[in-house]
Amino acid sequence: MATTLAFTVTRSAPELVAPSRATPRELRPLSDIDDQDGLRFYRSGLHFFRASTATGAAGAADPAAVVRKGLADALVHYYPVAGRIREVEPARKLVVDCTGDGVVFVEADADVSLSDFGDVLCPPFPCYQELLCEPDGNCAAVVGRPLLFVQVTRLRCGGFVFGLQICHNIADAAGTVQLLRAIGEMSRGMPAPTVMPVWARELLMARSPPVVTHRHPEYDETAAGGNHDVLGHHEPLVQRAFFFGPKEMSALRELVARSGDSGAGKRISRFDMLAAFLWQRRAAALKYADDDEVRVMFVVNARGRSPPLPAGFYGNAFAFAVAACTAGRLCDSPLADVLNMVAGAKARAASEGNLQSVADLMAQRARPRFGRAARTYLVSDVTRAGFEGVDFGWGEGAYGGPAAATLATFHLTVKDASGEEVIAVPMCLPAPAMERLELDVHMSLNH
Template sequence: MAQFSLTFTARRSEAVLVAPAKSTPYELKPLSDIDDQHGLRFYRSGILFFRNNPAQSGRDPAAVIKRSLAEALVYYYPLAGQLCAGPSDKLIVECTGDGAVFVEADADVRLDDFGGALSPPIPCSDQLLCEPESTSSDVIGRPLVYIQVTRLACGGFVFCIQICHCMADAAGLVQFMMAMGELAQGTTAPAVPPVWAREILNARSPPRVTHPHPEYEQVPDPTKDRISPADVLAQRPFFFGEKEILALRCQAPAHLRATCSRFDMIAAYVWRCRTIALGYDSEDEVRIQFVVNARGKRNNALGRAPMLPLGFYGNAFAFTVASSTAGELCRKPFSYALELVAAAKARSAAVDHLQSVADLMVLKGRPRFATARTYLVSDLTKSGLEELDFGWGKGIYGGPATAMLATFHIPVRSAGGERGILVPVRLPEFAMERFVVEMKRGLVMKEEEESRGYGGQQYATVGSTCMAMSKL
């Protein structure tokens, strides 16, 4: 596949702090023991692209969004503060009301110039983000939210947000952005009022770990990995549509065929293909790690009360891990990998599993999750990012700006209206070539399958190496 290239320099205004539109309380608010684990102490990014809307002629999206940010921070006033360290390295939000960082910018490029079908890494994302991407940022004493709005030559614009992961997970971040979108369109208050309630996810007294948590334990010989952040990696997005999902479901074991999710199937399939492509030794332990959301779960065996209230915007997920020797994962069929993923998800669904993680954080000094020989994947198909609207209509892409060691399942729609899931994959070049071959080998696709359009760039699929794409 030909590499897509784009170069431009955004003309940025000076960064300013946007304070809440009204006076907010000065408070010290401790984070939960799920929020403040060391593995979440970085800034995660989200990026959304919006088309020009003639109905909004004369309105400046940067000004509209800046005003909606100030209004939203009245309700989400902890996000206008900063973090400080309390006893035993406990993170506390000092609600200073200083505000969030805001930058407006202009770029002499059009949406078409980005190649149409967008996926991480977004071209020239360094020009669209306020701060450089990093998985190890210092989060103490800094603003908690950074936003840049970049106006494009075509009249569209790009909205980028970076938020300290300790403050919110994907669902919490989308909740905050949806509030901004509602206020930008003239509502007087967010439809879902934010709820703090972080104390619900604190460790018990005394803390007691009631479940195994292998995600925080290193694999044997972690240095025997085949991929690292320092590697120069090839990057390709792979599309899974209805045909691909059906082909995977047909290979699922009978007892899972009707119940396994699209995420389970795609994640298990990519994990197995990735392991084969990287060529681990047969006896090496390899893992897949993903998150399981606690929102909507009940907090007792009778299932009478929700664990978390509506409007909770903190981190409310647990990592879970499935593991196998590389030899078994590569030798056995896809159904073996799928059963491992389904079993890992089931283990993490226990009523007190997330509480057990909070207890582990306190007892073990907030260990980082392990990454060696681990495929890290997160599901964004239900995040709601594609619904965000500041008054210019829904975005044409909503998701991460970059993909580092982790990858994502991102919902997309074809030019012809077909819904599907995009999975960006980053691998060393030698492994990417093997990966594409293995992806095709695992699924039987019709030779005469027609190309499907997804906006401009060429996506790789399991049935054909790439597809002809139409422009935006």
């Protein structure tokens, strides 16, 4: 990983890319899972491609031109993405006006080679904002704006970077990957996407009248003692990534086994184990007071659960899971007990009727935001989302996934310097806490 790299990017003027053929003009309501206030932002991602993997005509092609055409052709099928979000009454409901206006596209050139980014491609990427169209951040302004921003940056070595920013209200991680694969397939000359998109947002609408049947602590604004947190807004933060390969995961399993009963005979989820370990170690590194409530919050995919969603559905289909306890209890507990807290939170979020209850809560309480509680470790698992499989004709990328991690983070699949797949967890913490976390993780896994 390169941490001090600096480079210059020269961008073209932004243009709107519309669907390559006429598309329906209609209003499409977003679901009550889609249009919650906490999803009113743009999720960013980067995909790095090597020149050496290009085959056939793609080897001499301009990646910006190839992707631009593929994007226009894919938008014929994903035409709501080329529209604009409107806010309507009652209760600030979001709908997509399928105007066909298009998405923002920028082509660019950078005076840097892929190898300059280091042997391991993983956030934090130096100067990553230069590889995106818009300033990256949690901007809540989504009404009336393009829903997708794409920048293709040609590198000095002949490789390129595909950068995107997509409105979270229109798609979750799985839906975004489905869209990107469709753009890739159309860029490679296919007549239609392999998986045809399905809207079906009505399946995740609130009932009339709404009936909240489950507890939803993820939307409780008064939890965790208000807004006080040692992570102050003015404290300088540093970033680094922690890597967990086979050796580290084996050590983690031994740590769980030695610490107590995590459910004899039950399969231990890789995500649950890592989330529990890092939640506990991160809280210790931040030196919370013993009686401070701390939380871990993460996404549970609802695909394959009830209600059944059709293949091709690309909307938001997830619920948040939350585990909470005092910092003193968290730090003093055996890791097996923390793991059980995380697994229990996941089971509650995945329980029958929970997602419908979330939709009803959105309608009943005017779309409350999630994650406002202080001292919350927010993490998402995208190791199985499929970002790394996106192919615009240059083969599988050297990296595909989130562009950055802030106080929220991800579990990512990346390749280490030897080419072995490992899980990366980027972190963003104050420097003293990061030093404590690094030492604790090293000591715990190398006893």
